[in-house]
Amino acid sequence: MSVYLIADIKVTDDGWVPEYAANVHNLVEKHGGRYLSRSGNIETLEGEQKDSTLIAILEFPSRAALDGFAADPDYAPYGTARQSGSVSNFHVIDDTDIAGAIPYLKAG
Template identity: 40%
Template structure:
């Protein structure tokens, strides 16, 4: 079942970003993922304010592929750099409608 990663990222030190984008894109592709959105153009229309500079949505073949990406040893130094240089949250969401 298709799954999605949804991230909210606010850089606190953007020095990690140039060295992150290309290699992480290759690691994402290795796990069958693809970017749906990487944008600073987003608007919160409901709920308590949860600001973020950047919103990212990735599509995966399934949730395991997303977890495999997050746990890939090749990704570890990039994940560490993102954690050190930003505040961010990452959700993995199954692509299903449980209320239908």
């Protein structure tokens, strides 16, 4: 079952960004993941406007793969730098439909 990591980030000190942007995608790929988007082009269609700098959406083949990425010692210095220089909200969702009404999604 695929899982998706939604990273909503407000950069407070951009010193970490170049190294993170240049290197973390390789670690994501190492764990079978891929970026679907990593964009600063954010438009709020409904609800409160957030002051996010960027939102990234990553797909992993399983929760175990995502957990492997997050726990990878090679990722630790990048994660620590991001946490020190941002306000980050990470959410994990799976590929299910809670109502079970969309035929191409698994009922969740």
